[in-house]
Amino acid sequence: MAAPPFSVLAMLRFILTRVSLIIPTFIGITLLAFFLIRLVPGDPIETLAGERGIDPARHEQLRKEYGFDKPIIVQYGIYLARVLQGDLGKSMITQEPVLNEFSSLFPATIELALCAIIFALVLGLPAGIIAAIRRNSIFDHGVMGISLAGYSMPIFWWGLILILLFSVQFDLTPVSGRIDVLYYIEPITGFLLIDTLLSDEPEAFWSAVNHLILPTIVLGTVPLAVIARMTRSAMLEVLGEDYIRTAKAKGLSRFRIVALHALRNALIPVVTVIGLQIGVLFTGAILTETIFSWPGVGKWLIDAIFRRDYPVLQGGALLLGVVVMSVNLLVDLAYGLINPRIRHTR
Amino acid sequence: MKKSALFAAICVPAFLAAAPLAAKTLVYCSEGSPENFYPGINTTGTSFDVNEHIYDNIVDFERGGTQVVPGLAEKWDISADGTVYTFHIRKNAKFHSNKSFKPTRNVNADDIVFMIERQWKEDNPYFKVTSPNHSYFTDMGMPKLLKSVEKVDDYTVRITLNQPEAPFLANLAMQWAGVQSKEYADAMLKAGTPEKIDQDPIGSGPFTLVNYQKDAIVRFKAFPEYWGGKAKIDDLVFAITPDASVRWAKLQKGECHVMPYPNPADIEAIKKDPNVTLMEQAGLNVGYLAYQTTKKPFDDVRVRKAFNMAMNKKAIVDAVFLGSGVPATNPIPPSMWSFNKSIKDDEYNPEAAKKLLAEAGYPNGLETDLWAMPVQRPYNPNARRIAELMQADLAKIGVKAEIKSFEWGEYRKRAQAGEHQMAQLGWTGDNGDPDNFLHTLLGCASAQSNSGSNIAKWCYKPFDDLVTKAKVVTNQAERTKLYEEAQKIFKEQAPWFTVAHAVQLKPVRKEVVDFKLSPFGRHTFYGVDIKGK
Numbered sequence A: 001m002a003a004p005p006f007s008v009l010a011m012l013r014f015i016l017t018r019v020s021l022i023i024p025t026f027i028g029i030t031l032l033a034f035f036l037i038r039l040v041p042g043d044p045i046e047t048l049a050g051e052r053g054i055d056p057a058r059h060e061q062l063r064k065e066y067g068f069d070k071p072i073i074v075q076y077g078i079y080l081a082r083v084l085q086g087d088l089g090k091s092m093i094t095q096e097p098v099l100n101e102f103s104s105l106f107p108a109t110i111e112l113a114l115c116a117i118i119f120a121l122v123l124g125l126p127a128g129i130i131a132a133i134r135r136n137s138i139f140d141h142g143v144m145g146i147s148l149a150g151y152s153m154p155i156f157w158w159g160l161i162l163i164l165l166f167s168v169q170f171d172l173t174p175v176s177g178r179i180d181v182l183y184y185i186e187p188i189t190g191f192l193l194i195d196t197l198l199s200d201e202p203e204a205f206w207s208a209v210n211h212l213i214l215p216t217i218v219l220g221t222v223p224l225a226v227i228a229r230m231t232r233s234a235m236l237e238v239l240g241e242d243y244i245r246t247a248k249a250k251g252l253s254r255f256r257i258v259a260l261h262a263l264r265n266a267l268i269p270v271v272t273v274i275g276l277q278i279g280v281l282f283t284g285a286i287l288t289e290t291i292f293s294w295p296g297v298g299k300w301l302i303d304a305i306f307r308r309d310y311p312v313l314q315g316g317a318l319l320l321g322v323v324v325m326s327v328n329l330l331v332d333l334a335y336g337l338i339n340p341r342i343r344h345t346r
Numbered sequence B: 001m002k003k004s005a006l007f008a009a010i011c012v013p014a015f016l017a018a019a020p021l022a023a024k025t026l027v028y029c030s031e032g033s034p035e036n037f038y039p040g041i042n043t044t045g046t047s048f049d050v051n052e053h054i055y056d057n058i059v060d061f062e063r064g065g066t067q068v069v070p071g072l073a074e075k076w077d078i079s080a081d082g083t084v085y086t087f088h089i090r091k092n093a094k095f096h097s098n099k100s101f102k103p104t105r106n107v108n109a110d111d112i113v114f115m116i117e118r119q120w121k122e123d124n125p126y127f128k129v130t131s132p133n134h135s136y137f138t139d140m141g142m143p144k145l146l147k148s149v150e151k152v153d154d155y156t157v158r159i160t161l162n163q164p165e166a167p168f169l170a171n172l173a174m175q176w177a178g179v180q181s182k183e184y185a186d187a188m189l190k191a192g193t194p195e196k197i198d199q200d201p202i203g204s205g206p207f208t209l210v211n212y213q214k215d216a217i218v219r220f221k222a223f224p225e226y227w228g229g230k231a232k233i234d235d236l237v238f239a240i241t242p243d244a245s246v247r248w249a250k251l252q253k254g255e256c257h258v259m260p261y262p263n264p265a266d267i268e269a270i271k272k273d274p275n276v277t278l279m280e281q282a283g284l285n286v287g288y289l290a291y292q293t294t295k296k297p298f299d300d301v302r303v304r305k306a307f308n309m310a311m312n313k314k315a316i317v318d319a320v321f322l323g324s325g326v327p328a329t330n331p332i333p334p335s336m337w338s339f340n341k342s343i344k345d346d347e348y349n350p351e352a353a354k355k356l357l358a359e360a361g362y363p364n365g366l367e368t369d370l371w372a373m374p375v376q377r378p379y380n381p382n383a384r385r386i387a388e389l390m391q392a393d394l395a396k397i398g399v400k401a402e403i404k405s406f407e408w409g410e411y412r413k414r415a416q417a418g419e420h421q422m423a424q425l426g427w428t429g430d431n432g433d434p435d436n437f438l439h440t441l442l443g444c445a446s447a448q449s450n451s452g453s454n455i456a457k458w459c460y461k462p463f464d465d466l467v468t469k470a471k472v473v474t475n476q477a478e479r480t481k482l483y484e485e486a487q488k489i490f491k492e493q494a495p496w497f498t499v500a501h502a503v504q505l506k507p508v509r510k511e512v513v514d515f516k517l518s519p520f521g522r523h524t525f526y527g528v529d530i531k532g533k
Helices: A004-037 A044-052 A056-066 A071-084 A097-135 A139-151 A155-169 A190-199 A203-239 A242-249 A254-289 A297-307 A310-340 A342-345 B001-013 B045-052 B109-122 B137-139 B166-172 B184-190 B196-197 B244-255 B264-272 B301-310 B313-321 B352-360 B384-394 B408-416 B434-443 B445-449 B460-472 B476-493
Strands: B025-028 B060-063 B066-071 B071-077 B084-089 B146-153 B154-162 B207-213 B219-223 B236-237 B276-282 B286-292 B325-327 B364-372 B397-403 B422-428 B496-509
Touching: A004 A310, A044 A056, A044 A297, A044 B408, A044 B422, A097 A139, A097 A190, A097 A203, A097 A254, A097 A297, A097 A310, A139 A203, A139 B166, A155 A203, A155 A254, A155 B244, A190 A203, A203 A254, A242 B166, A242 B364, A254 A297, A297 A310, B045 B184, B045 B207, B045 B219, B045 B236, B060 B166, B066 B071, B066 B244, B084 B109, B109 B154, B109 B236, B109 B352, B137 B276, B146 B219, B166 B384, B184 B196, B244 B264, B264 B276, B301 B352, B301 B476, B313 B325, B364 B384, B384 B397, B384 B422, B408 B422, B422 B434, B434 B445, B434 B460, B434 B476, B460 B496
Parallel strands: B025 B236, B364 B397, B364 B422
Antiparallel strands: B060 B066, B071 B084, B084 B154, B146 B154, B207 B219, B219 B236, B276 B496, B286 B422, B286 B496, B325 B496
């Protein structure tokens, strides 16, 4: 049935409600990022001092310079005011603005996360669909078994095993990094797959692709498992519906039934899961980036925790939070698009 | 249209392709990113490894050693009273250049004066640029020590000290004293972008920085006009690889030539690899257990001696260091000059220990605490495990030790305040001078301060007299004698149970020629060559 014109309004209302929810979430993230790191014992000045320690007078002077001498609520107020003006502060370690560091590292994370999610979709969707159609077959059990294993796999271990096998033993892929050290690619977009094509060294593109293979597999494994399982159960549910039986009775081909009628409806929960997996991808990226020496934001945040680099942690958590929120918003909108019932029910 | 542009982008460069990278490229799998390119505010070895290739110092440490040798200064004179240092700067040291700056002159006295004043004088326009926190300059006591720094003429600098300080030359060879270009600094200040000198560095060292991508790569090129002669390799690449096992995988595959800090679990495999040499050297460090000598029961030397005899050092080192440590006898490591070889360690003898403890008035043993750092340190891979082994040994002589730990910053602060009875800690040397261990860690001045490094709070006049005297004598033979004597007293008085000196292990591929281990744990590639290319 064609949607009546007022559904545009409903859609707008839906978007506005979702967007307005971002504000409290945003403040929540700043609060969490700000206070959680301060609950961890040890201040950045002490942490940097090492065995040598630091003279108390000098410690006091440095605390003052960084503004740590003010009451914590005041510090938070100052921080929030600066954030609202777009100033996330400077890293205490490198003295670089947090936003600069984030924007130079984030494309690497995005590139890896996108490849991982594509990998997970390309394998996970068909695997889930076939497993559902051939329920209880060997294929079904195989897919479910493997995906359970994939879901439970410790990422660090999995990464090292793949390196030992494919890089060291069989010499098929490079061990780590984003591209062979012989190439220098001027960052234009920050996405190496694009920048290498724009550069004057086309072979660099293949080097970049080669370097992406293992990290993509490692980071994509958990989402792959989740997507395969989710697709299978959603398909099974849909395949039992009355309209599928009707379609069958009408004598539609099996392909039409699955591809047009079942899949479209089964995708709704799957899209939600994909949205949720974005957050999981960023978490997984922390480990994956460390193993594969991938210069992204995950590794950057881990270092910041160890060094108590408050501005980086606060800024990084905030920016990542904004990204995850935006992705979830998009997913919600997409959800509205594929499921008209959501649009109508405000 | 778009397609053809893409096609052109792929094909045209085949003709325009830049010349392939020069033949000799050495790849070093470094463990992390440098903080920035201003050594004056750097605190990590990771940053020093990078900056030491870019900048020169007035004086240097010899490659692979702790002796001070000429750097930008060809020679120097020290006044008889040891307070005036006159440096004669070489005239042929050239600065690098980059996109925004071409030097018009060679290194001269202005640059040396700028290096010191930037860290010293708060009214220097560069004092606060990038960061005002010049940690090492302050920690090495420079603000108190320096009286004046003057340019005598273009190639002569005179530094006057408030009192004689024998380790001063060694201090100047440390990375914090890397020399930046004053001319570049002035130009950038004028352009309104002073912080650029710390981001696009210009030094006079053997390599120029080509580019740096955070957490990915640092790329250098040999500087052809380097005063010491061009490096034997043409390109130097730091491939930043944080995980130790991955570094090892890269080394095996030949993706890098040298790697630092191998995973102890990989050592066996590394030793077996025919393409790799595992270099090793006891580092400039010591791990120890300090007795709080101003508190009961450790104010009694007999108790300290008894404890020293009760703990099985060899077993502890074997179990925890797994071949990457040697048992320590003296507070300074064997690779340091003035190390006293004639000193015998306290023997492991629980029976004798028990007797001595009874003599000191504790026939039924005693109760004490035993602190263990919560973190892994270069001189101690697992303080908690060591504490457990010590606890078990001490139980055999009737001592009940309770293991305690705090967050790392808190731990150090409390230990420096002397809140413990027994605490583990350690030290990594800065300048290769025994003063940096014996005076800094065991002298009275740092025992009396609440933030000093003498956590045994041990202030013993005969010892302190020796190490204080050795600070002002500039004759090295004489200093050696004083330090040897001081180590004897240390052993008799036993303020510490010396645990171990950690050994640095460095897997290096066989095609690398003449790589030398630095006692400071630095990784320097000037003078290193690659075979077969």
